[in-house]
Amino acid sequence: MLSKFAPLLLLAFSASVAAAATPLIQVTGCNVQHATPNLPSGQTMLTVPSGEIVTNIGLGVGVQNYTCASTGTFTSVGALAELLDISCLFGTPVFGNLTTVAFDIFNASPAVTTQDVINALGGDKIVLGQHYFVTNPFTGSGVSPTFDFRAASKKGDPNAFVIANKTGDIPAPTGSQDIDWLELTGAIGDLAKHVFRIDTKAGQPPSTCTPNAFLSVKYTAQYWFYNSTSS
Ligand SMILES: *[C@@H]1O[C@H](CO)[C@@H](O)[C@H](O)[C@H]1NC(C)=O
Ligand SMILES: *[C@@H]1O[C@H](CO)[C@@H](O)[C@H](O)[C@H]1NC(C)=O
Numbered sequence: 340m341l342s343k344f345a346p347l348l349l350l351a352f353s354a355s356v357a358a359a360a361t362p363l364i365q366v367t368g369c370n371v372q373h374a375t376p377n378l379p380s381g382q383t384m385l386t387v388p389s390g391e392i393v394t395n396i397g398l399g400v401g402v403q404n405y406t407c408a409s410t411g412t413f414t415s416v417g418a419l420a421e422l423l424d425i426s427c428l429f430g431t432p433v434f435g436n437l438t439t440v441a442f443d444i445f446n447a448s449p450a451v452t453t454q455d456v457i458n459a460l461g462g463d464k465i466v467l468g469q470h471y472f473v474t475n476p477f478t479g480s481g482v483s484p485t486f487d488f489r490a491a492s493k494k495g496d497p498n499a500f501v502i503a504n505k506t507g508d509i510p511a512p513t514g515s516q517d518i519d520w521l522e523l524t525g526a527i528g529d530l531a532k533h534v535f536r537i538d539t540k541a542g543q544p545p546s547t548c549t550p551n552a553f554l555s556v557k558y559t560a561q562y563w564f565y566n567s568t569s570s
């Protein structure tokens with residue numbers, strides 16, 4: 340099931356190696372400071388922050404969670420995802436297809452796990468960290484998005500996480516089947532000043548549901564991490 344994607348991924352990584360023009364094969368940690376995300380024109384909700392640089396570009400592979408309200412519609416109760424380093428693929432032809440490629444692997448059957456996708460795309464060495472939700476630290480109710488590299492690429496750095504506020508939100512330009520594109524602003528932790536969720540694939544719940552039902556919906560997305568230049 341996974342093997343049919345292998346040639347494409349090999350191609351992707353060969354392309355990145357050629358583009359990097361370094362004598363060693365570099366698959367993680369490429370310098371993307373001056374990379375620019377493809378944000379839709381004609382909107383001001385998502386804007387590249389001035390005076391900040393891109394520190395990481397992650398591929399999120401995981402689930403969006405929902406519970407069904409008494410009104411019979413799903414509401415978001417958080418998400419859980421692995422964040423894979425795709426910085427070395429920036430500027431290669433496959434970069435813009437990565438969320439689709441990863442989603443097609445992930446969604447090939449309900450049995451395919453996040454770890455299967457990690458293994459197919461390069462193994463644990465490409466894991467930047469995890470994306471999950473914590474109780475909103477300001478209000479004590481509801482949840483806040485968190486990005487945490489402490490158990491993966493930033494082991495030993497106690498500040499390598501960020502709890503963020505949602506500060507920008509637009510419908511996915513790719514269609515209503517994909518979750519919104521977001522701008523998040525770091526509130527607690529040193530990992531990033533801003534995080535963008537863009538190029539989303541899937542993750543939306545059905546339009547109606549039975550009250551109290553819980554649902555996890557598979558999705559992929561790009562996550563762009565920005566930090567101040569003074570770091
Ligand atoms: C989301 O659901 C998954 C099970 O599909 C669970 O492991 C995870 O803890 C949940 N996370 C949140 C924030 O609801
Ligand atoms: C990437 O996506 C473009 C369309 O956006 C498509 O034409 C192209 O064939 C895709 N490439 C791969 C390697 O999937």
Ligand SMILES: *[C@@H]1O[C@H](CO)[C@@H](O)[C@H](O)[C@H]1NC(C)=O
Pocket residue numbers: 477478504524525526
């Ligand atoms: C995040 O939101 C809380 C209110 O929910 C606010 O007190 C805090 O200042 C915000 N932080 C940033 C960096 O916007």
Ligand SMILES: *[C@@H]1O[C@H](CO)[C@@H](O)[C@H](O)[C@H]1NC(C)=O
Pocket residue numbers: 394529530531566567569570
């Ligand atoms: C982000 O910048 C802060 C200083 O403003 C620094 O302490 C932190 O290590 C930086 N984080 C990353 C991931 O570079």
